[in-house]
Amino acid sequence: MDTVTDPQAAQQTRQLIPEVYILWHRKFPLGHALASRIFRWLRPGNGFGPDVFYRSLPAPGADENGLPPPLPHENRPGTGSEKTLMASSRWKGSDDNRQIVLALVDEQLVADYAWRHWLESLVLPDTSTRIVLPVALSPVAYNLPDKLRELNFLRPGGPPLDGVKEDSDDFETVVRSLLKQVTEVMCRELLPLSTNAKAGSLPKVNVFLSHAKADGLKPARRLRDYIYSQTQLSAFFDENDIAFGSAFGSVITNSVKQGETAALIAVRSAHYSRRPWCRREFSLFRNPVEAPTDSRNWRLFPALIVEAMDGRELSHGIPEMGNCPIIRWTESDQTLEELVITTLIRDAMLASFHSMFASSFKLGKDELAINWLPDPTTLLQLAPLREHQPCQVYYPGRGIPGQELDVLQTFFPKATFTAFEQRS
Secondary structure, three states, X not given: XXXXXXXXXXXXXXXXXXXXXXXXXXXXXXXXXXXXXXXXXXXXXXXXXXEEEEEOOOOOOOOOOOOOOOOOOOOOOOOOOHHHHHHOOOOOOOOOOEEEEEEXXXXXXXXOHHHHHHHHHHOOOOOXXXXXEEEEOOHHHHHOOHHHHOOOOEOOOOOOOXXXXXXXXXXXXXXXXXXXXXXXXXXXXXXXXXXXXXXXXXXXXXXXXXXXXXXXXXXXXXXXXHHHHHOOOEEEEHHHHOOOXXXXXXXXXXXXXXXXXXXXXEEEOOOHHHOHHHXXXXXXXXXXXXXXXXXXXXEOOOEEEEEOOOOOOOOOOOHHHOOOOEEEOOOOOOOHHHHHHHHHHHHHHHXXXXXXXXXXXXXXXXXXXXXXXXXXXXXXXXXXHHOOOOEEEEEOOOOOOHHHHHHHHHHOOOEEEEEHHHOO
């Protein structure tokens, strides 16, 4: 896959707000089902995420075998719909959107010359504005033109989808694998570059595994082993990654500040809350950081709590964990690692998107934008809120429950909280 070679240009590329386009041949029977699952995964629940557009049916006015409408800025002779398509974007008229094109390649698409030619024309020599990600859903997927074969295909696990039914276990196997790969690649494309990143390459997405060695080591090792054997991610595992004699706190702090770690998993066992360094590393990771270009735009890296207590074990609560999502660890569930890692990386991808979206705001001196759902523990680290200054806070999503807003208002009586989608 082509990549930009200038680190500074790469950093600027990362600030382009992404839009996702899912392409599939109109005769592919499972195309719409796959596209719908990707859509729901990238824009979960009542949250917020990148715009997702479909391209399958012929463009208006085209014959029944014609191509779908062109993508924004696509130079296709004989079409005059570019302006209309741009207006459908959330950021109307912007020339700075980045297109992430997911092409669901089955045998119908490969056999259609017009589609083959169209996909080939979408591959740009400079990927700063468009990246094409072909998805191999049939053994014949690699019979595409050379420009497409040179790309690194997404290869979902499971059987070929020829003849597979939507309600079958085989279909679900392919879907889970595809969502994992889509999430990984989008996370790598959207995360800010590490200050230590090498030119010409995208760094691996790094996951910090926080655990108490007394009783949380086994789940942490399973997650680490899954990361290295089943994904293109990497793991920060203090047992292996902090050199003997190193300053523990500074290693963790630098890993976060330099953009080397995208997300954290805390294995919350019975001893976790009683281990000072477990608490310390979690608190260090959950410190909001300023955006490089705007001190009013704040970013928080996501964390996922893996609840690994057994039976009737008792442990103290940890206020630093705030409203982090929690998932129950079950030793006998051999597919749990996939769910934990894929969910966490989706959160990391969405956090990057929220930060990019907030960077498009023109914020006043009494306004702040954050890329996470607000909670008192994290907001108290922001000086304007901690000092009870009048402040307007914008946060991702479409709103949070009134009871949570009442709690926030109690802590921050001079602050007003407004969801991104409610911002005028």
